[in-house]
Amino acid sequence: MMSFKSIVITLLAICLSVGIVHAQPQKNKDPKYVALRDTLVYYFNNDDSIHFYAALSDLENYLLAHDDLHGYYTQRCNEIIFLMNRQQIFEAYKLSRKLIAELQEKKLDSEMYMAVNMMGHINSYCGNIEAAKANFREVIERMEKQGYYESMPPIYMNIVNLTLTDNAEEALSLLDKAREIAVKYSPERVFDIDTRKTVSYFSADKKDLFMKGYEVYRKGVEEGQSSVHGRLVEAYHEAAIGNTEKAVEMARQLGDDGHEAITIIYEKAGMWEKAFNALNDLMVANDSITNVVLINSMQGLQDDMASYEREREVARARMIGLTVIIVLLFMLVVALFYIVNSRRRHTAQLRSAYEHALESDKMKRAFIRNVSHQIRTPLNIVSGFSQLLTDPTMQPSLEERRMHAEMISKNTELITSLVDEILELSENESTTSIDKNDVVQVCPLLHAVQAENSEQLSEKIKITVECMVDENFAFRSNAKVLKRVLNILIENAKKYTVAGTITLAAQLDERQLIMSVTDTGIGVSEVDAERIFESFVKLDDFKEGLGLGLSLCRVLVKHLGGVVSLDTTYRQGARFVITLPVYA
Numbered sequence: 388m389m390s391f392k393s394i395v396i397t398l399l400a401i402c403l404s405v406g407i408v409h410a411q412p413q414k415n416k417d418p419k420y421v422a423l424r425d426t427l428v429y430y431f432n433n434d435d436s437i438h439f440y441a442a443l444s445d446l447e448n449y450l451l452a453h454d455d456l457h458g459y460y461t462q463r464c465n466e467i468i469f470l471m472n473r474q475q476i477f478e479a480y481k482l483s484r485k486l487i488a489e490l491q492e493k494k495l496d497s498e499m500y501m502a503v504n505m506m507g508h509i510n511s512y513c514g515n516i517e518a519a520k521a522n523f524r525e526v527i528e529r530m531e532k533q534g535y536y537e538s539m540p541p542i543y544m545n546i547v548n549l550t551l552t553d554n555a556e557e558a559l560s561l562l563d564k565a566r567e568i569a570v571k572y573s574p575e576r577v578f579d580i581d582t583r584k585t586v587s588y589f590s591a592d593k594k595d596l597f598m599k600g601y602e603v604y605r606k607g608v609e610e611g612q613s614s615v616h617g618r619l620v621e622a623y624h625e626a627a628i629g630n631t632e633k634a635v636e637m638a639r640q641l642g643d644d645g646h647e648a649i650t651i652i653y654e655k656a657g658m659w660e661k662a663f664n665a666l667n668d669l670m671v672a673n674d675s676i677t678n679v680v681l682i683n684s685m686q687g688l689q690d691d692m693a694s695y696e697r698e699r700e701v702a703r704a705r706m707i708g709l710t711v712i713i714v715l716l717f718m719l720v721v722a723l724f725y726i727v728n729s730r731r732r733h734t735a736q737l738r739s740a741y742e743h744a745l746e747s748d749k750m751k752r753a754f755i756r757n758v759s760h761q762i763r764t765p766l767n768i769v770s771g772f773s774q775l776l777t778d779p780t781m782q783p784s785l786e787e788r789r790m791h792a793e794m795i796s797k798n799t800e801l802i803t804s805l806v807d808e809i810l811e812l813s814e815n816e817s818t819t820s821i822d823k824n825d826v827v828q829v830c831p832l833l834h835a836v837q838a839e840n841s842e843q844l845s846e847k848i849k850i851t852v853e854c855m856v857d858e859n860f861a862f863r864s865n866a867k868v869l870k871r872v873l874n875i876l877i878e879n880a881k882k883y884t885v886a887g888t889i890t891l892a893a894q895l896d897e898r899q900l901i902m903s904v905t906d907t908g909i910g911v912s913e914v915d916a917e918r919i920f921e922s923f924v925k926l927d928d929f930k931e932g933l934g935l936g937l938s939l940c941r942v943l944v945k946h947l948g949g950v951v952s953l954d955t956t957y958r959q960g961a962r963f964v965i966t967l968p969v970y971a
Contacts, residue, residue: 419449420449423442423445423446423449424446426442426445426446427439427442427443427446427462427465430442431465431469434472434473436469436473439469440466443462443465443466446462447459447462447463450462456495456498457497457498460486460490460495460498460501460502461501463482463486463501464486464501464502464504464505466482467479467482467483467486467505467509468505468508470482471508471509471512476509476512476513479505479509480506480509483502483505483506483509484506486501486502486505487499487502487503487506490502496529497533499529500525500526500529500530500533500535503522503525503526503529504522504523504526504542506518506522507519507522507523507526507545508545510522511545511548511549516549519545519549520546520549520550523542523545523546523549524546526542527539527542527543530542536568536571536572536573537572537573538573539565539568539572540565540566540568540569540573540576540580541576543561543562543564543565543568544562544565544580544583546561547561547562547565547583547587551587551590555587555590555591556591558587559584559587559588559591562580562583562584562587563584565580566580566581566584578607578612578613578614579614579615579616581600581603581604581607582600582604582607582614582616582617582620583614583616584600585597585600585601585603585604585616585620586616586619586620586623588600589620589623589626589627589651589655590651592655594627597623597624597627598624598627600620601620601624601627604617604620618637618640618641619638619641619648621637622634622635622637622638622641622648622652623648623652625637626652626655626656631652631653631656631658634652635649635652635653638652705795708795708799711799712799820946821865821868821946821947822865823863823864823865823947823948824863824865825863825864825865825866825867826861826862826863827861827862827863827864827865827866827869828859828860828861829854829856829860829861829862829893829900829902830852830854830856830857830858830860830893832866832869832870832873833852833854833873833891833893833902834852834854835870836870836873836874836877836891837850837851837852837891839874840874840877840878840881843881844881845886847885847886847887848881848884848885848886848887848888848889849887849888849889850877850888850889850890850891851888851889851890851891852890852891852892853890853891853892853893854891854892854893855892855893855894855895856893856894856895856900860895862900862967862969864947864967865946865947868943868946868947869947869967871943872940872943872944872947872951872965873891873902873904875936875937875939875940875943876904876940876963877889877891877904878936879936879937879963880904880905880906880908880961883906883908883909883910883961884906884907884908884909884960885908886907887906887907887908887960888906888907889904889905889906889907890903890904890905890906891903891904892904892905895969898968898969899966899967899968899969900966900967900968900969901964901965901966901967902964902965902967903954903962903963903964903965904962904963905957905960905961905962905963906960906961906962907959907960908960908961909960909961910958910959910960910961911926911953911961913955916952916953916955917953919937919953920937920938920940920941920951921938922934922935922938923935924938940963944965944967947967948967948968949965949966949967949968950965950966951963951964951965951966952964
């Protein structure tokens with residue numbers, strides 16, 4: 388049985404193909420067009436790639452010859468969907484980006500919604516939920532601008548599927564909007580939307596509304612109507628009337644899509660152990676999709692590398708760099724699975740294990756989104772400049788070659804630093820103790836850190852030292868780790884300080900050494916004082932990094948026997964305070 392994503396993609400392809408007919412009804416009278424269209428649909432449904440591309444080329448040539456750009460770009464989208472059905476996500480992504488660039492170059496705003504819609508499905512497939520929502524909302528705006536109201540309800544349904552888990556009320560509101568449009572422009576969709584809303588009532592614990600919606604659904608079925616959500620609403624109805632195991636059995640018949648339904652059914656019945664096991668099955672299924680996406684992406688990169696090698700032998704050294712990037716991506720996958728599995732091992736009771744597994748899943752999605760965004764940008768830069776250097780039609784000057792090489796080197800180092808940050812956090816979280824036998828002189832340490840970081844600052848920022856302990860004061864700790872902690876805090880201060888001062892300070896309080904890093908930047912609200920120390924948390928998504936620096940800082944200070952926190956009484960910027968025990 389096809390997964391939910393495959394069903395959606397296949398239905399989308401059929402809708403796109405039929406959409407040509409509705410947009411250009413006169414071509415229905417052309418036997419050649421009908422034959423080309425039916426041939427394409429046949430090979431699409433049979434997953435015959437060789438004949439599909441031949442049929443696609445014939446139909447595209449026909450559409451271009453008849454000056455039907457809408458039909459032509461619809462078939463370009465069908466090619467992307469065909470790749471997604473075959474789980475060739477990397478190739479689908481490249482074609483989508485190419486389609487967007489082509490439409491922008493030709494200023495075909497009326498057709499841009501199709502390309503943005505493709506990016507929405509790709510982002511959704513890859514787990515990049517927020518980006519997918521943004522894509523689908525842009526599709527709606529473009530459709531509204533062009534007056535394509537009859538095709539808007541399915542786009543609203545896409546957003547509902549992405550929103551329901553995190554915000555049930557927003558999802559219900561979107562369903563109401565989809566229904567309002569469908570009533571006016573495409574009444575045949577109303578019954579399916581109402582059925583989807585009934586399903587949403589069950590997930591949102593609105594049992595009375597669910598039962599009323601079910602009665603409406605049954606009445607519609609008796610009148611000959613049908614919905615793709617029919618089997619799911621029947622399963623939920625059995626659960627609502629107490630037939631839990633029967634509901635679960637019906638949900639299993641939904642195939643891969645049944646995992647989430649089974650989890651919800653057991654959760655509503657209070658069967659936490661079975662809900663936890665069902666959630667594990669759901670996460671394994673999602674992990675499988677993630678593996679396909681990552682493996683496909685790495686395979687795509689390997690194919691690109693081979694192509695570059697054949698075209699330009701002189702670019703071999705740069706191809707080795709891309710191979711290293713692939714290895715680093717594999718290490719990211721290993722780190723991801725380590726984080727997820729380590730969190731699962733710390734479950735104690737069934738209820739707490741169930742809730743902890745949900746939290747781990749959310750963190751995993753945040754990790755994938757952060758890594759996807761932070762690595763894709765430098766990776767695209769490396770790939771882009773490598774293509775320029777290996778393009779036989781380009782004749783760059785020596786200065787341009789040097790600039791391209793510097794950009795490749797800089798972004799490769801950026802990717803390496805991101806991976807090192809993840810591995811460093813992972814290593815230190817698994818470490819139980821570190822050596823604290825170094826004799827650390829506090830004032831010289833602060834001045835050394837000041838000198839090391841001053842060279843990299845802009846003229847508008849200055850680092851100062853306020854060492855309020857004796858110049859010869861020393862204590863036992865780990866000098867390397869303590870210096871790493873201070874460098875992390877200074878690096879964090881530099882990100883959020885446009886102009887002003889960063890101050891390193893130290894003082895004694897009985898048997899404790901208090902060190903601080905203070906800046907005059909934008910500061911941190913009291914609400915986020917603890918949240919910023921969590922893994923993958925960034926208050927500004929436009930800043931570089933994965934949001935692991937402060938989390939690593941807290942782990943390292945804990946190994947030193949101390950604590951690090953944000954001073955919420957300081958309002959002129961941000962002040963991070965480190966408290967360490969003093970050993971003679």
